[in-house]
Amino acid sequence: MPRISDQPTDLEGPLTSGRTRTKARDGLPRRLSSADRERSIVTAAVTFFAEHGFEGQTRELAAILGITQPLLYRYFPSKDALIERVYQEVFVGRWDPFWEQLIADRGIPLEERLIRFYQSYAKIILTPEWVRLFMFAGLKGLDFNGRYLRLLRERVFERIAEELRIALRRPSIADVPVSNLEIEMIWALHASIFYLGVRQFIYRLPIDGNVHDVIAAQVRTLLGGIAAVLPETP
Incomplete structure (x- = not known):
């Protein structure tokens, strides 16, 4: 089953690539690993900020991802930290x-x-x-x-x-x-x-x-x- 980071971004369709659960072989949802969840957040953040600008709110991003805002902040302790990761992902990476x-x-x-x-x-x-x-x-x-x-x-x-x-x-x-x-x-x-x-x-x-x-x-x-x-x- 493909990982969440392998799913298409909203440049190819609706912004749903950041969903933090995927389906196991038995059809039931499974939790992502920490690495996959972090990747899903970054992937969705790139698309989200490209659409809404950096004024976009992290609570809206969390809702798109299907997670709570506190959970998002477990991976990125501040909005600035998430924005910096977006910079590293898109411009440096x-x-x-x-x-x-x-x-x-x-x-x-x-x-x-x-x-x-x-x-x-x-x-x-x-x-x-x-x-x-x-x-x-x-x-x-x-x-x-x-x-x-x-x-x-x-x-x-x-x-x-x-x-x-x-x-x-x-x-x-x-x-x-x-x-x-x-x-x-x-x-x-x-x-x-x-x-x-x-x-x-x-x-x-x-x-x-x-x-x-x-x-x-x-x-x-x-x-x-x-x-x-x-x-x-x-």
Whole structure:
């Protein structure tokens, strides 16, 4: 019998994935293990906060799960603790270290590397829960956004800046520090891809064309103009 964490979320149907009981083979309900119950709470919390924002009340979440609010707090002692777990689940847990290796793999042409990276990255971020949670966190003033964007700058943006310089035979970042303008140009590419999710999951507007084709065009646009802001070789 599948565990509760294997059931579909409300992105595939009604929000019922967090139910804390499932059926044993004899058809009678059985209690979840502590690990499965915790997982069911986190899974439901991701969907719940993506729908209602972080103003959503834990008593409503508990009712959806079919448990009491005190039981929910046995697993997460505060709403802030649950929200932090949602951050770890969605923004940290879905990060793929391979992206960093791909960006730096000079055995692959830079254009291909960037297209492959952003197409893979888009599969993670262009989802209703990722986009909506990120937007709600910003509106609520949580530190999700700041932490995640620092992660992006350190692990992605500065790596891309270095690879752009190497490809265009410009000084390494080790010799000439990356400029704010370079980072802004990479930001523009990154933001344009995130905006595809905003259009779809916030504005409810369909994306015109194939996402992979759009990403490839955006990467080529960056590569076609970035030379103007890179430092010149002495």
